[in-house]
Amino acid sequence: MITWDDFEKIDLRVGTILEVNDFPKAKKPAYQITVDFGELGIKRSSAQITVLYSKDELIGKQVVAVVNFPPRQIANFFSECLIMGVYTDKKDVVLIQPERKVDNGWKIG
Template sequence: MDISWNDFEKIDMRVGTVIDVTPFPKAQKPSYQLTIDFGALGLKRSSAQITTLYTTDELIGKQVIAVVNFPIKQIANFFSECLVLGVYTDTSDVVLLQPQQKVINGSKIG
């Protein structure tokens, strides 16, 4: 299904830096709870199924790309405020999308 340019412009994708990571044992699949700094947009939290390829320590300080204008989604007892983007591998693991160079938190993807 094709989308229009206007549809694409509705998606607000931004760069943010992960500042806190905690395991999320109540999630159905192994996940982390991330707190991400989006600069002027503030802090947003997200649940991410990325435990196979990333440790909590290596995620701290990592810049990620996320959709920041989805409605809040409740996952168990957690409220996810953004969707961190990644690529599925052939084993269904997720490789995070990241800028090649450090950029200002909150920078818009387009």
């Protein structure tokens, strides 16, 4: 069990995907994704979502991400946020999104 104080340390924000590129150096199939978080700026992430999403359909999609992790190096790429998703029974990832469009950078709570 975590405490409320533990939960409040996690900074979950909404952002809009601006750019998606293949990530051939990743161990598992993944994209390199650039996300606009409004006043928090632009952050990049590596996401293993290639099974259910094409690069083209991701552009302009709003996502929920943890934005206060330290950068994590994956091959030659630094991931600056963790885009959130739900694992299916086949371990594919379905993205978590706001039910309607909101401003980039708005906090999840």
